[in-house]
Amino acid sequence: MRIAVIPGDGIGQEVISAALRVLARIGDVVDGGIRCDVFDWGADKWLAESVGLPEGSLEVLRHEYDAILLGAFGDPRIPDMAHGRDILLGLRRGLDLCVNYRPVPLQGGSLDVYRENTQGLYVGVGGTVCVGNTAQVAIDECVYTRDTVERFMQYCLADLRRRGRARVTLVHKSNAVPNTGGLWQDVFRRELGRLPGLEGTEEYVDAFCYHLIRDPTRYEGVVTSNLFGDIVSDIGAALMGGLGLAASASINPETGFGLFEPVHGSAPDIAGTGAANPYGALMCVVLLLRHFGLETVANTLHSSLSEAVGTRAATPDVGGTGTTSAFTDEVLCRLNAKLSGELMSIH
Ligand code: NAD
Ligand code: IPM
Ligand code: MN
Numbered sequence: 001m002r003i004a005v006i007p008g009d010g011i012g013q014e015v016i017s018a019a020l021r022v023l024a025r026i027g028d029v030v031d032g033g034i035r036c037d038v039f040d041w042g043a044d045k046w047l048a049e050s051v052g053l054p055e056g057s058l059e060v061l062r063h064e065y066d067a068i069l070l071g072a073f074g075d076p077r078i079p080d081m082a083h084g085r086d087i088l089l090g091l092r093r094g095l096d097l098c099v100n101y102r103p104v105p106l107q108g109g110s111l112d113v114y115r116e117n118t119q120g121l122y123v124g125v126g127g128t129v130c131v132g133n134t135a136q137v138a139i140d141e142c143v144y145t146r147d148t149v150e151r152f153m154q155y156c157l158a159d160l161r162r163r164g165r166a167r168v169t170l171v172h173k174s175n176a177v178p179n180t181g182g183l184w185q186d187v188f189r190r191e192l193g194r195l196p197g198l199e200g201t202e203e204y205v206d207a208f209c210y211h212l213i214r215d216p217t218r219y220e221g222v223v224t225s226n227l228f229g230d231i232v233s234d235i236g237a238a239l240m241g242g243l244g245l246a247a248s249a250s251i252n253p254e255t256g257f258g259l260f261e262p263v264h265g266s267a268p269d270i271a272g273t274g275a276a277n278p279y280g281a282l283m284c285v286v287l288l289l290r291h292f293g294l295e296t297v298a299n300t301l302h303s304s305l306s307e308a309v310g311t312r313a314a315t316p317d318v319g320g321t322g323t324t325s326a327f328t329d330e331v332l333c334r335l336n337a338k339l340s341g342e343l344m345s346i347h
Contacts (some may be wrong), residue, residue: 001034004065004220009043011268011276011324012071015225018278018328019069019285025332026289026297029339032050035183036069041087043075045193056250067288068259071281074266085124094120097250098152099286100229101159104246106234109217112163115229117250119144120180122226125219126236139178144225146181153191154222155253161198168192169222171232184225209235237263242317244277245309247284249291258291274323277315279305282331300342304334314332319332 003023007016020036045051063069068091073084091097101119104110143178160168170188174181185202194201202253203211205228211218212232216239224232237246246263262280270276271285281303313330314320322330 003036004061004068005036005038006041006070008071008073009075010271012266014324015278015281016071019281036228043078046083052083053090058071070261072266076268091322096252098148102248104240106216110223112197112317116152116226119148119316120226136158142180144174144183149187151253153187157195159315165220167199168221169219171222173205173209196234198268199332202345225319233263238297244317245279247280247287276324277317277318278324298340304331307334
């Protein structure tokens with residue numbers, strides 16, 4: 001397995017070094033091993049060389065790698081995140097990763113959030129009308145194509161069925177934003193009609209957020225547009241216990257190519273202090289292994305993570321006193337014990 005690793009900025013680098021330690025151990029037990037190549041794209045390169053996503057990289061990623069593992073971007077020296085948009089949105093759009101799966105494990109149930117990842121308000125269509133240097137009018141267009149919403153919806157509904165889900169909620173705002181909202185409703189209803197056994201409901205995003213916080217067990221699966229999904233998934237992260245815990249997979253529905261990244265950002269407020277929780281990044285490794293059908297080793301890592309997060313070695317954001325590397329040590333210690341136990345039971 002060949003993984004392109006893009007640590008990025010701030011705690012992105014810290015949580016990805018934890019993931020690389022774990023991947024090195026897992027590579028020992030996976031047929032053919034795991035090769036990780038690290039790419040230095042991020043704020044330093046942008047500032048030194050004015051390069052975000054280097055020319056030709058999409059081709060290299062498509063042809064020479066099976067998946068991407070990414071940390072996060074964001075640097076106070078680049079206040080508008082221009083480099084992060086160039087790299088991250090460039091990867092999502094350029095590799096056509098229109099499905100962003102963001103699971104929200106909860107006590108007494110769990111929620112699967114699917115966010116469209118390439119269009120909507122993120123298409124970069126718009127501009128400003130200035131008088132002098134001062135913007136008087138600012139426009140960001142929200143664009144959706146039927147083709148993308150259909151491909152997204154077909155993948156998500158099939159994936160929810162595969163996960164044994166009975167209910168799915170479309171989160172939209174068609175009362176105020178009727179054109180794209182109406183397209184989403186039309187595609188949702190048509191695709192649901194083709195998939196008996198999945199019960200669909202539709203909720204306005206404002207009321208949905210209200211209900212989600214009061215009683216997340218109302219929901220099993222959520223499909224939604226790009227910006228709503230961004231916001232809803234941070235609420236989901238709060239419900240599961242913190243942004244440091246949340247993982248995501250961005251998938252091309254046709255090729256299956258995947259980019260795995262934690263939901264959080266570069267967290268400049270804690271970067272360099274050792275307080276970054278690598279759990280979300282390590283859960284990305286779990287999602288990646290599952291994506292490649294390596295269910296057993298994925299489950300072994302998942303249970304090592306669940307056990308370790310209940311110890312004092314957990315990071316302060318989830319109530320522990322550990323550091324990024326102490327928590328990773330704790331995970332590796334449990335993972336090693338389980339992997340050698342599993343090997344012993346084979347021999
Ligand atoms: P953030 O997710 O970086 O941080 C929000 C809060 O959560 C902070 O208090 C932070 O300390 C905490 N937090 C986040 N991840 C944590 C972890 N793993 N362990 C412990 N605490 C954690 O969001 P922000 O502060 O709004 O953004 C910072 C920068 O990151 C900005 O430049 C933003 O644009 C960028 N960003 C990038 C991505 C990405 O690359 N995928 C995602 C979100 C934000
Ligand atoms: C995320 C982030 C990104 C997004 C930003 C950094 C562009 O918030 O991955 O959730 O909005 O998609
Ligand atoms: Mn976000």
